Amino acid sequence: MWNMIGRVLDHEMKVSEFIGVLILIGIPYFVIGVIWTLTHTSHLSNVDSPLDTVISFLGSIVCWPVLTFSNVTMT
Template sequence: MLTKLRQILNFKLTIAELIGIGLLLGIPYLAVGLVWSSTHTEHLQQLHGVDLVVSFLGSIASWPVLLFANVCMT
């Protein structure tokens, strides 16, 4: 068991492979965040300018937390 764990932990990846993994995981995460944030804009109605942009980007990045908070509030 310990040798199998060491074999997995010794596996090496190139920078390009790490970037590819990041893109494969990041694109769906951001796409779901964009859809979720676009359909839940009631908290953005009174904001303008930089505050609106930062709040919208923050809601894209933190959609899992906001989704969980939204479920718990209903």
């Protein structure tokens, strides 16, 4: 078991491989965040400034995992 973990951790990756992994993880995270935010926009009606609305919308996309498990509104 420890030998297998050591082999995985010793694997060398190029920078382009790291970027590819981040993209493969980031695209589904972003898509799910956009879908979740578009279906949960009730907190945006209380925001007065257009800039605050944009920041709150983007914050909801980034923080969607936390917001699914709590009743926190980003206002």
